[in-house]
Amino acid sequence: MSLIRNGQVSLQSFILGSFVSSYLLLSALHLWLTAAPQWFLWILSNSWIYILAYFILSNIIIRLLYWDDEWMVAVCGNLTGVAFGSGLVIVALDLHGLRIFGGYVMVLAFFHFSEYFITAATNPTTLSLDSYLLNHSWAYWLAGSASWAEYFLELWLFPPIKSLWYVAAAGATICILGEITRKLSMITAQKNFNHLVQVRRQSGHKLVTHGVYGWFRHPSYVGWFWWSVGTQILLINPVCAVLYAVTSWLFFKERITFEEMTLISFFGQEYIDYQKRVGTGLPFIKGYLLQD
Numbered sequence: 001m002s003l004i005r006n007g008q009v010s011l012q013s014f015i016l017g018s019f020v021s022s023y024l025l026l027s028a029l030h031l032w033l034t035a036a037p038q039w040f041l042w043i044l045s046n047s048w049i050y051i052l053a054y055f056i057l058s059n060i061i062i063r064l065l066y067w068d069d070e071w072m073v074a075v076c077g078n079l080t081g082v083a084f085g086s087g088l089v090i091v092a093l094d095l096h097g098l099r100i101f102g103g104y105v106m107v108l109a110f111f112h113f114s115e116y117f118i119t120a121a122t123n124p125t126t127l128s129l130d131s132y133l134l135n136h137s138w139a140y141w142l143a144g145s146a147s148w149a150e151y152f153l154e155l156w157l158f159p160p161i162k163s164l165w166y167v168a169a170a171g172a173t174i175c176i177l178g179e180i181t182r183k184l185s186m187i188t189a190q191k192n193f194n195h196l197v198q199v200r201r202q203s204g205h206k207l208v209t210h211g212v213y214g215w216f217r218h219p220s221y222v223g224w225f226w227w228s229v230g231t232q233i234l235l236i237n238p239v240c241a242v243l244y245a246v247t248s249w250l251f252f253k254e255r256i257t258f259e260e261m262t263l264i265s266f267f268g269q270e271y272i273d274y275q276k277r278v279g280t281g282l283p284f285i286k287g288y289l290l291q292d
């Protein structure tokens, strides 16, 4: 599996961005940094100033290193990297008591970076800036905004519920398992996986039924469904946990029905036999069954 240039750019810029977590090392060493210039010690005196300064500096470095379409790939890679590294700083230092939110930021940032990176590694011909899924849909970011609003409102009104660390740990575990399932699907399906549901069969498109596709017919949707619900359990957001479960379920039910209509038109009896052997993987979703 070779990695095309934009995949490398994305990885390099994600790593550059995530080095914002160097704050942890530098702040631990600050007593030994007496010879450092005053302005540097001032930046180091406040984690948020350091994060902002690092973000600006890393964007300048990226502007100097990458050109044309590589630049925007690097801007997005760096953005997800800085978010991931900042989340790590917040988790490690429990900044303002926001450890759980920091963990959520790490999960979110890694998801978007890895969507691009795994697409670059497995199906590079379909790779575009959209592969970061940062511009997924207005509904996706509306849902994100609602979850941030719920988190901070409840943190303000009922702070004790936001310290149920074992609930957050269960949410983080669900996110990690969902993320692994989704990425395993992309790696298993390779060029047969596409972020956009195909309505015409591409040459070379083969039906995948092995690996995770032997467990579920829609493993990447299973992974994404549980990942999205897991983010709300991680944030200990009871309202959004229910809303995310219901809206994601409705979304995937409709999408799977449509996708299976196309898959039956591509693969005919081969897909119908596959439907008989393997379930969709999502609770109470049967898919598009011709005999119904």
Ligand SMILES: C[S@@+](CC[C@H](N)C(=O)[O-])C[C@H]1O[C@@H](n2cnc3c(N)ncnc32)[C@H](O)[C@@H]1O
Pocket (backbone or CB within 6 Å): 185, 189, 192, 193, 194, 195, 196, 197, 198, 206, 207, 208, 209, 213, 217, 218, 219, 220, 221, 222, 259, 262, 263
């Ligand atoms: C976003 S991918 C999702 C794949 C699958 N629904 C899943 O959850 O892992 C959508 C594309 O995968 C293709 N696809 C779905 N299931 C497939 C399978 N078992 N074998 C090959 N292609 C498949 C569809 O044609 C569609 O273009």
